[in-house]
Structures are given as structure tokens and as C-alpha cells.
Amino acid sequence: MNDTLLELRGLTVNYGRGRRRIPDAVSDVSLAVAPGETVALVGESGSGKSTIGNVVLGLVPATAGTVRFDGEDITAAGRRRRRMLTRHIQPIFQDPYGSLNPSRTIRQTLIEPLLAHGRAGAAAGERIAEVLDRVGLPADATDRYPDEFSGGQRQRIAIARALVAGPRLIVCDEPTSALDLSIQAQVLNLLRRLQRESGIGYLFITHDLALIRHVADRVVVLYRGRVMETGPAARVTGEPQHPYTQALLAAAPVPDPVEQRRRRAAARSLPPVTTAAAPDGSPERSGQGEHSRV
Numbered sequence: 074m075n076d077t078l079l080e081l082r083g084l085t086v087n088y089g090r091g092r093r094r095i096p097d098a099v100s101d102v103s104l105a106v107a108p109g110e111t112v113a114l115v116g117e118s119g120s121g122k123s124t125i126g127n128v129v130l131g132l133v134p135a136t137a138g139t140v141r142f143d144g145e146d147i148t149a150a151g152r153r154r155r156r157m158l159t160r161h162i163q164p165i166f167q168d169p170y171g172s173l174n175p176s177r178t179i180r181q182t183l184i185e186p187l188l189a190h191g192r193a194g195a196a197a198g199e200r201i202a203e204v205l206d207r208v209g210l211p212a213d214a215t216d217r218y219p220d221e222f223s224g225g226q227r228q229r230i231a232i233a234r235a236l237v238a239g240p241r242l243i244v245c246d247e248p249t250s251a252l253d254l255s256i257q258a259q260v261l262n263l264l265r266r267l268q269r270e271s272g273i274g275y276l277f278i279t280h281d282l283a284l285i286r287h288v289a290d291r292v293v294v295l296y297r298g299r300v301m302e303t304g305p306a307a308r309v310t311g312e313p314q315h316p317y318t319q320a321l322l323a324a325a326p327v328p329d330p331v332e333q334r335r336r337r338a339a340a341r342s343l344p345p346v347t348t349a350a351a352p353d354g355s356p357e358r359s360g361q362g363e364h365s366r367v
């Protein structure tokens with residue numbers, strides 16, 4: 074067992090080829106997730122968050138850099154070995170309506186990950202009942218279809234599907250952004266409880282900096298595929314060092330209007346985001362000193 078569950082080093086991803094090539098969708102990103110830890114990837118749309126998550130899930134190839142899971146480089150592993158390793162990594166996606174096949178019962182949905190890893194034997198029914206119970210759904214949910222459930226319940230089904238094969242890392246890609254606020258809190262509490270019970274690591278993708286102080290231990294702030302700032306969630310949200318992080322925080326809605334005005338005033342007094350260190354016009358990087366840990 075390794076202290077570091079997931080470690081990315083110098084991850085770079087280019088999409089497409091020739092004239093349709095999109096270089097540096099992700100550029101030289103390094104981060105680590107420990108067992109039982111939540112590391113949030115934050116940044117606005119197009120900053121490369123989902124690309125990083127998809128590389129970790131084995132859905133998108135890395136152009137350069139390494140992705141180590143439990144010390145083993147997934148990108149260098151053969152197909153069979155990669156399948157073995159990625160069995161321990163599962164996704165939860167944003168849209169609980171789109172991510173569940175409407176023509177499959179909940180049992181068929183939950184048995185898929187077990188089938189994929191040759192574990193759909195006699196104990197599968199028991200395992201499915203157990204995960205449904207853990208996510209707070211009734212045992213008789215198994216014979217029903219996704220459209221018989223609310224958005225929050227569907228996201229619980231998606232969480233059950235992620236849990237059923239006993240993952241050690243879950244890539245949560247905006248898992249609550251399609252849900253009402255009250256349901257969001259329930260789903261986040263469920264994720265936190267599951268983490269406490271099982272020591273699962275979360276790579277938690279969100280564009281919402283206001284959310285991460287409630288869910289994340291550490292944060293990686295991305296802009297145009299590059300790391301702007303990394304550090305403990307309380308520090309990055311309480312005393313952001315990089316102007317880009319400060320601007321993101323100022324734009325995040327806060328329940329307290331006085332606090333919101335204070336942040337906006339603080340952001341207005343910032344110097345403009347500098348382009349000095351980045352030839353492509355993105356802000357210069359900072360927080361790299363903490364890079365070795367995050």
C-alpha cells in the first residue's frame with residue numbers, strides 16, 4: 074500500500090492532429106491524492122479539469138508525463154494491467170439523467186462494473202443490496218428504471234455504481250452541479266460519509282470555488298490547462314495567492330452580501346492578471362513551491 078494513491082507528474086494532453094490539433098489542453102500538471110483525501114480541481118470552463126479526470130480514468134491518453142496509481146504508471150502499463158489498475162478508479166459524472174442508461178434496471182446498471190471485472194458471481198446480488206443500502210436507497214430499487222427516480226436519487230444510483238466494485242479512488246466530475254441546492258448538500262454529505270467509512274480518495278472536479286472549502290482537503294487551481302495555484306483548501310480559499318484564484322473567488326456567489334462586496338472590492342484592487350511569465354497569454358504560474366505535495 075502506498076501513501077500516495079494517485080500521482081500525476083508533468084501531465085500534458087494535446088487533442089487532435091494536424092490543423093485540428095489542440096495543444097496543451099493540459100500542460101505540465103503535477104498533483105497527488107492520498108487515500109481518504111479529497112483534492113479539488115477548480116477552474117473555469119475549458120481549463121482542462123475533465124481532461125485530467127478522463128486521463129486518470131483511462132478515457133483520454135496522456136501526450137506526456139506520468140499517471141501513477143499506487144506507485145504504478147498507468148500510462149506505461151499494458152492493456153490488461155491497466156484494466157486491473159483502473160478497476161480501483163471509478164467515475165461519478167455531472168448529469169444523473171444522462172449518465173444512467175434509461176433502458177437498464179438498477180440491477181443491470183450496478184452489475185456492469187462487476188461483470189467488467191469478472192466479479193458478477195453468486196455474491197453479486199448481495200453486493201448490490203449492500204451498496205444500495207450504503208447510499209440510502211431501498212433494496213427494491215433493483216428492479217426499477219432510472220426514470221422512476223428523482224435527480225438526487227439518480228445521483229445516489231450513480232454513486233452506488235461507482236462503489237460496487239470497491240474503488241480506492243473516485244473521479245467526481247461536477248457530481249452535484251445538476252442538482253438543487255438542498256439535494257447537493259445531501260449528496261456531498263453522502264460522499265463525505267463514504268470517504269470516512271472506506272478511505273476512498275476523491276479527485277473532485279468543479280468550477281465552483283465556493284463549494285470546495287466544504288468538500289476538499291486540497292485544491293489545484295487551473296487556467297488554460299496550467300496550474301496557477303495549489304495548496305490546502307482553507308488557505309487557497311481564505312488567502313488566495315494568485316490573482317486568478319482571487320478573481321475566481323470574487324466571482325463565486327456567497328450567501329453573505331457583505332462578504333461578497335468585500336471580496337469584489339478586494340478583487341478590483343488587484344493588479345491585472347500578469348502575462349509576463351507565460352508566452353501564450355495565460356497568467357504566470359504561482360504556488361509551484363507546494364507542487365511537490367499537491
Ligand SMILES: Nc1ncnc2c1ncn2[C@@H]1O[C@H](COP(=O)(O)OP(=O)(O)OP(=O)(O)O)[C@@H](O)[C@H]1O
Pocket residue numbers: 088089095098116117118119120121122123124125280
Ligand atoms: N474530445 C476533445 N477533443 C478536442 N478538444 C477537446 C476535447 N475535450 C476537451 N477539449 C478541449 O480541451 C480543453 C480543456 O477542456 P476540458 O473539457 O478538459 O475543460 P474543463 O475545465 O473540464 O471544462 P468544463 O468545465 O466546461 O467541462 C478545451 O479547450 C476543450 O475545448
